[in-house]
Amino acid sequence: MSMERMDLAASAVDEALGGGAQQADVRVNHLRMEDLVLKNGALAGAETPEEYGMGVRVRLNGCFGFAAAPLEAGQEQRVARELVERALESARKLSAAVTRTTELAPLEGECAEWKTECRIDPFEVSLSEKLGFLKEAEASMAGSESTVVRLATCGIRREEQWQATSEGARLHQVLVRSGGGISTTAARNGQVQRRSYPSSFEGNFKSGGWEHLVEMDLPSQGARLRDESLALCDAPPCPGGSRTLVLGGSQLMLQIHESVGHPNELDRVFGHEVDLAGSSFANPEMIGGFRYGSPEVNLIADSTIPGGLDTRGFDDEGVPSGRFPVVEKGIFQGFHTSREWAGRLGETSSRSTSRAEGWFNPPIIRITNLSLMPGTWAFEDLIADCEDGAIFADTVKMWSIDQRRLNFQFTCEIAWEIRDGKLDRILRNPTYQGRTPEFWGSCDAVCNQDHWELWGVTNCGKGNPMQVAEMSHGAAPARFRKVNFVEAT
Amino acid sequence: MGFLRKDEALQVARRLLESSTADETEIVIGSTAERFVRFADTGPTQSADRERHIVAVRARVRSQDGWQEARATCDGLGDEQTTGALSRAVALARVAPPNPDLAELEGSAEVDASSGLVDEQTVEHGFEAKAAWIKQALAACATADLSPAGLAATSCTSNTCVNSAGRSVHDARTRAAFSLTASAPGLAGGAGFGDAVARRVSELGVSAAIDRAVGKAIANRSPVAVPADEYTVLLEPNAVSSILLFAAYQGFGAQDVHEESSFLCGRIGERCFPELLCVDDDAGNDVYPGTPFDGEGAPKQRVELIRRGVLTGPVTDADWARKLGTTNTGHALCKPNTTGPKPTNLVVHPGDSSQAEMIAAIQRGLLITQFHYTNLIDPKDLTLTGMTRNGTFLIENGEIVGAVKNLRFTESLMNAFGRVGAIGKQREIAGALFDGEVVAPAMRIDGFRFTSTTDF
Incomplete structure (x- = not known):
């Protein structure tokens, strides 16, 4: 642990308390990233950002204040003092408009270190090796004049945080994540269609090292993706109407994210995010009794699961990571909370889901790793069990959901019509629409652990101004009955 | 500091x-x-x-x-x-x-x-x-x-x-x-x-x-359900902004056209919309001027994107101007990037209608305050979906008669913009759920397709 940076954070907490703060937490962050994108043979994206900054949050007169700035070597103490003053000043001025003071759930401040396990440190892999990796992956999709875009991406990130709170927490964490993927776009017959692997949004990401990219074996999938993107240009549109839908994991993960994760954030429930991101149909009276889904549906939030993008030792309020049920055998069990919000449920501790994007933002409630637990079916058996005309669809293409997270509409990259218990013809733009509790209530089968995968989301937006957070969702393919398809194009 | x-x-x-x-x-x-x-x-x-x-x-x-x-x-x-x-x-x-x-x-x-x-x-x-x-x-x-x-x-x-x-x-x-x-x-x-x-x-x-x-x-205290159907809509500026920004993201750039993922493909020079629809990218506009240079410091040119209903050429940057043998319009994002040039200062020309006049001309339709979570299904015909939000009102016989519950649209903008019937004379600086702002007036569009409803 760099004692200098921890001491910097701790002394800022002391200064805030000395200045009248009821509570303070300070985070010093050092962030390194490397994002490479090879597109049609050229390095179209090549970024290696680095950030080093400090965010100071204080609570004064029951009101939060926050200030943040980048840090420069030799200037840290001066910047820290200024930030403390600015955070106190903002809380002092804003407290004039407070109508209900903010109280925080108790915290036993721990002194701890936590590091992501990496078998291969991604920052030790040379740039030449990474470019070679991308070239091979991109080349695997070549071979058709109708292919207009071939993309191979990799991205790595290392965030080191020194965190001190007025409850005595002294936490040093090093979080590393790695990932990437390939995608190809074909254009012909007036259509333009994309296929991606392992998922859209530039691939799949996990906490851990370069080993994740090696394990994905991207070149092995290039020819398949190319051929599927071409086939989609020639395929008929997925017809509208009510049909059985089997969703693949790389689509189901976003279904979990949008229709379970976001409505489960307690600040939304009380209307504090309604100005931009929206609110929630869920409310505290539903806990323990509301049927969110069928008995097949079990959803667990877990910020300790290996490989999760929100797997860490502590959240950004210093609360230890943990695991809690959100839906158990279809019944709603509880919300994501923070220290600020736990008391609204009569709970005495936060569920450790308060996070900030870097040093630049104050923490807010964020979805943690949230997974649909595996069922019992083998995928082949599930498809064989479907009637003719059922649809298997996978990989996110488009998503939209109302501000209370009820009416959703998603389009997948690809669908296959099921005939005689097997995947048959390809259909383009499969677009399904539903209402959250009915949709999860129609789930009658979930595939088993062999088909279960952890999928990373790297672009979750919330807050105003918007902050981006990362988390993972585990899923195996699952079946839903009487789903409404929309013929979108 | x-x-x-x-x-x-x-x-x-x-x-x-x-x-x-x-x-x-x-x-x-x-x-x-x-x-x-x-x-x-x-x-x-x-x-x-x-x-x-x-x-x-x-x-x-x-x-x-x-x-x-x-x-x-x-x-x-x-x-x-x-x-x-x-x-x-x-x-x-x-x-x-x-x-x-x-x-x-x-x-x-x-x-x-x-x-x-x-x-x-x-x-x-x-x-x-x-x-x-x-x-x-x-x-x-x-x-x-x-x-x-x-x-x-x-x-x-x-x-x-x-x-x-x-x-x-x-x-x-x-x-x-x-x-x-x-x-x-x-x-x-x-x-x-x-x-x-x-x-x-x-x-x-x-x-x-x-x-x-x-x-x-206050007007929206007790919204009632109306069926998903085709309605004449009066889109207020924030609703116009959230759908028009997708055209900016997904089709008005030279790279989009080159990669055949733009609605401009095969339509440049074609009159696709009524003459009253004019859209520019203009950082120098006098309502909400933007940064006058692009991501590589080139001066941003005013570019007519839709001229009296005709789709005109895409915006470029230095690399795409060289590649296509055209002028650099100054629309680079920071380089290198995967997206190519994009318009970032959309301006819709005002029409000559007041909001009251546009409402008065609607026999049966909906006034839309905002759209929520708009997203793109198909770039070639700009098919979008999204939900209404924060005030959707039924218009009958030229008058607002009450609030209605929110609806989801699934609609091609290439088709919808072809049915623009009136444009407001007042413009606002209008944003959207995601990033970006547009100088936009209200807009009346006939036959706008709603495909489902929600509970509130």
């Missing part, structure tokens, strides 16, 4: 440029100082007094087969950080594959510095004044038994671009914004939205935004 002023920014950029060992180097600095407060029924809920200075270095190495280039950024102005970014960019450029499509960096450029606006009152605007806005919003909501949630923000942003070919441009401008969503208590009924955006805090219409949000929420 606040945002970087011109002399400071140019000094940082030039010092870094001088130490580069690359064949070509570009330094872009984006510096922002911001104070914002979020508020809700409990008063202020989150705030920030913050600044950041993102220094981006683009390094290029010449090879026989084209330029090898890469970018590195740092957030901070210390020598250790900025020279570290330069070293990373150069190292990555040296191993990058050469790209024969890249143009040489362009040199000296004249940009319109007169549009820059740093309003010191906005720079100094503090939390005490923002607390006063919040109290005003909370009081208005309390009087009407409504729950508030919103944002009060002021910021100043400077952008600087210096390159080894002799380019040196700088711009700075302030921004003030206020928004309020007023909702029925316990989210039991409808909601209303109002916002205001201005370059000067003294011109920010906070009271008008509060009145609009509260007025809409």
Whole structure:
């Protein structure tokens, strides 16, 4: 642990308390990233950002204040003092408009270190090796004049945080994540269609090292993706109407994210995010009794699961990571909370889901790793069990959901019509629409652990101004009955 | 320390440029100082007094087969950080594959510095004044038994671009914004939205935004369900903005056209829409002027994107202008990037109709305040979906007769814009759920397709 940076954070907490703060937490962050994108043979994206900054949050007169700035070597103490003053000043001025003071759930401040396990440190892999990796992956999709875009991406990130709170927490964490993927776009017959692997949004990401990219074996999938993107240009549109839908994991993960994760954030429930991101149909009276889904549906939030993008030792309020049920055998069990919000449920501790994007933002409630637990079916058996005309669809293409997270509409990259218990013809733009509790209530089968995968989301937006957070969702393919398809194009 | 002023920014950029060992180097600095407060029924809920200075270095190495280039950024102005970014960019450029499509960096450029606006009152605007806005919003909501949630923000942003070919441009401008969503208590009924955006805090219409949000929420207390169907719609400016921004993201750039993923493909020069529809990208517009240069410091040209209903050419940047043999319209995002040039200052020409006149002309239709979570299904015909939000009202026989529950649209903009029947004469600076703002009037469109409904 760099004692200098921890001491910097701790002394800022002391200064805030000395200045009248009821509570303070300070985070010093050092962030390194490397994002490479090879597109049609050229390095179209090549970024290696680095950030080093400090965010100071204080609570004064029951009101939060926050200030943040980048840090420069030799200037840290001066910047820290200024930030403390600015955070106190903002809380002092804003407290004039407070109508209900903010109280925080108790915290036993721990002194701890936590590091992501990496078998291969991604920052030790040379740039030449990474470019070679991308070239091979991109080349695997070549071979058709109708292919207009071939993309191979990799991205790595290392965030080191020194965190001190007025409850005595002294936490040093090093979080590393790695990932990437390939995608190809074909254009012909007036259509333009994309296929991606392992998922859209530039691939799949996990906490851990370069080993994740090696394990994905991207070149092995290039020819398949190319051929599927071409086939989609020639395929008929997925017809509208009510049909059985089997969703693949790389689509189901976003279904979990949008229709379970976001409505489960307690600040939304009380209307504090309604100005931009929206609110929630869920409310505290539903806990323990509301049927969110069928008995097949079990959803667990877990910020300790290996490989999760929100797997860490502590959240950004210093609360230890943990695991809690959100839906158990279809019944709603509880919300994501923070220290600020736990008391609204009569709970005495936060569920450790308060996070900030870097040093630049104050923490807010964020979805943690949230997974649909595996069922019992083998995928082949599930498809064989479907009637003719059922649809298997996978990989996110488009998503939209109302501000209370009820009416959703998603389009997948690809669908296959099921005939005689097997995947048959390809259909383009499969677009399904539903209402959250009915949709999860129609789930009658979930595939088993062999088909279960952890999928990373790297672009979750919330807050105003918007902050981006990362988390993972585990899923195996699952079946839903009487789903409404929309013929979108 | 606040945002970087011109002399400071140019000094940082030039010092870094001088130490580069690359064949070509570009330094872009984006510096922002911001104070914002979020508020809700409990008063202020989150705030920030913050600044950041993102220094981006683009390094290029010449090879026989084209330029090898890469970018590195740092957030901070210390020598250790900025020279570290330069070293990373150069190292990555040296191993990058050469790209024969890249143009040489362009040199000296004249940009319109007169549009820059740093309003010191906005720079100094503090939390005490923002607390006063919040109290005003909370009081208005309390009087009407409504729950508030919103944002009060002021910021100043400077952008600087210096390159080894002799380019040196700088711009700075302030921004003030206020928004309020007023909702029925316990989210039991409808909601209303109002916002205001201005370059000067003294011109920010906070009271008008509060009145609009509260007025809409009162009118939207007890929405009733209407079936999903085709309706004539009167889209208010925020609704126009959220669908038009997708055209900007997904089709008005030269790369989109080249990759056959644009609605412009095969339609350039074709009259697709009524003559009253005119859309420009114009950073120099007088309603909400934007930064006068693009991500590589080239002057932004005014580009007619839809001229009297005719789709015209896409926007370009230096590389795409060279590749296509056309002029550089100055629409690069920071390079290198995967997206190509994009319009970032959309302006819809005003029509000649008042809102009252447009409502009066609708036999049966819907007034839409905002769309929520709009997203793209198909880029070739701009098929989008999204939900209505914060005030959807039924119009019958030329009058608003009541509030309705929200609906989901699934519609091709290529078809919908072909049915524009009237455009408002008043324009607003209108945003959307995701990033971006459009200078937009209200718009009447016939036969707009709604495909499902929701509970509220």
